[in-house]
Amino acid sequence: MTIHQFYQPPLLWQQFEAFAVQLLSEVYDVPAPQPYGRPGQAQHGVDAYGRSRKHGLIAMQCKRLSGLDANNQPLPGGPISRKFFFDEAKAIEGFRHEISIWILVTTARRDTRVQGYAEELNERWVKRGIDRTATVWSWDDCVSYLNSFPELRKRYYRDVIQVNSVGDLDQMILETISMAFDRTAFELPLHIETPTEFQQALQDTQRAVRTGVLLDRTSRHAIRKSIGGWRQIHNRDWRDVLRKIDKDLRTMRAGLEQGLKDGSIRRISNFLDFTDRRRADALENLRRGCVRQLNAVLIDAGLPPI
Template sequence: MNQLQVFLPPPSNWQDFQDLIVEVARVRFLESSVQEYGRLGQAQKGIDVYAQDHLDKHIGLQCKETKKESLTTTIIDAEIIKAQQFSPALDLLIIATTARIDTKLQDHVINLNSHKAHPFRLQIWFWDDINRDINRFQSVMTSSYESFREHFGQAELKNHLAAVRLAFDRPAFTEDFLLERNYQNFESALVSIKAFLKVGVLHDNWSKTVLVQTIPSSMIGDQAYSKFITDIEKMVESIYQSFKRDQKKITSNPRQLDERAGDYNISRRKLIDKLNKRFAANAIDHIITQY
């Protein structure tokens, strides 16, 4: 399952945007080759950042922060003309923009490439594309968006914890184990909750519809909270492994799980108590158990 994406705001000025594109280029291309080309006031031949890939292809990147001026097909054509003056000759020109995906601009680029209207290939990196790279590459997130991630993490910690509460407030964790009459459902609940703790999504076992959805805890950036979730994962895993061992003993003792009900009540109660303490500290309603 793909990790959920955090939609980040574009940089508020062209300098920060260009710095971000340099960081993205370093992970996409040959890191040692990436360099900002020229400085403000110099003739840059349509290139802000120069790079090479692992096949020694020459790549030019032009950064377009669109807060003051929208990106248009006319601007794209003008940048192509300027980039043809660059030496060594480019194999690829990338126009990176803070603008969202635009089909008109996409169609224009596709048409130019299909007709080989210029001596190099052309790409547009829209903000949607750049945002995916920021999410994908930890080094870019850390270097360019660390303060935002910290703020985002604090704002989302309570939301994540509320989702955890919803995920665990279900019969598999709240009802007396002696009332459990479908052990396959109990196992399915354990498997789904383990998946939820990893990726932040809980599906209904029957309809497969999403019951609870949140960001993965790893995106929050709070080490203490990550440890808390890891501890919860270990407790769930311990219950799951105990259940698998007891299942194997049913053939020799059909009442194995009934006889172990008290132990399952104790282990699940310890789990819920740990969760409830965290809920209380964040003003979230606790989970009520029936055993």
């Protein structure tokens, strides 16, 4: 029996659209699928299209949706409302070629509510004598196709399918956490840190430790996702250390916020000024301790320290 694997959606909409185009080629044996137009142009509800020998012209609308649940998984249905669905379907009437199949492909999880919209639309088209079929590919459907087409899986998820053991998974998580700590907030002296950036750095680093999601400092987009944070580490000793780092980061954030409230930490020319030396020393000791503990784990795992 073959065990199928779940895959996270692409992080960027451009990646998702490129993936969807190749998926269209594989599923419907479309020899030359291609994106339609570019952002800013009237696309009439079509992001990609191609002609199948069996089914005729197939058009796709790609929607990468960012809604995630508490476990960092795509939400069922996402923000796809009935109005949203039918507005997108209405737009394809302006497409200049006759479409036989219209697919709304989305990173949202499968939802009977959204599937019902497609059935309702198909019934409308039948009543109007329109020979066209609407369907929805949720991310669950995309994952099923990925597990069915090895070459597509290798092309887009090469790094993921190289996870052959719990050791590989531990290393992926540790590499993400290491990247999160590789920032000036853990290098520069505290008194030359800017309050807002320092707070954001602590928050982003703790997020990476807890969830395995690392955000870009400027765009705030996820630039790396491992399969979970410290709770998914299988090595018990490493997991215990990372749990302690998570706790220390939380203590640092609370200490910084409290100091800014009670005046023991002040903003002077957009830098941190400590009126209470003990608070400064406590923050510094926690900061150095996090880096020291993480480096010990990284070295034990055969990874370069930060």
